[in-house]
């Protein structure tokens with residue numbers, strides 16, 4: 001299991017310190033939640049702050065867009081050379097075109113599914129993306145309760161294995177040491193965890209280590 005801590009739960013007063021610390025503690029990706037106050041009822045960070053994150057990080061960035069105008073935001077963040085940029089299928093009229101555009105910039109495209117969005121909506125898109133991000137909370141906030149998406153993950157894994165075995169499956173929201181085993185069994189390759197990692201009583205290394213199942 002690859003582990004991508006969400007910096008939404010970091011201390012924003014000491015963001016560079018926290019980004020360095022999760023990288024030193026063994027994370028695989030740094031998950032960055034970009035929210036525009038329109039697609040979701042929360043507003044986070046733009047390219048000025050994320051460029052400071054990129055400078056502090058020794059692991060690749062995984063940028064999760066929760067915005068209305070995806071292409072505008074892709075163009076803002078692409079110069080920071082993230083490993084992945086993910087966009088929500090619920091907000092994109094032309095997901096096929098946008099995935100290819102992201103690839104043309106040398107970045108791995110990922111598509112995000114809200115908890116209610118069926119796995120089957122990706123059937124014809126899977127060849128064009130490198131990762132699917134399944135939300136296990138409604139997007140917008142850290143620290144929410146995990147929503148059961150196991151059945152969707154299993155269906156997605158079957159589709160993935162048939163259509164594009166190289167595509168990773170990532171899960172985001174309410175992930176912790178109690179559900180990580182079942183998530184792995186359901187097909188998850190990459191987990192995002194914010195509050196669990198940053199609020200763990202035994203520190204970042206113990207938290208990240210406990211998710212590497």
Ligand SMILES: O=C(CO)[C@@H](O)[C@H](O)COP(=O)(O)O
Pocket residue numbers: 006008009031033064137138139140141142143144172173174175192193194195196
């Ligand atoms: O995208 C989101 C929320 O919209 C996430 O990345 C959260 O930041 C995860 O936080 P936890 O549920 O792990 O606290």
Ligand SMILES: [Co+2]
Pocket residue numbers: 006031032033064172192
């Ligand atoms: Co996220």
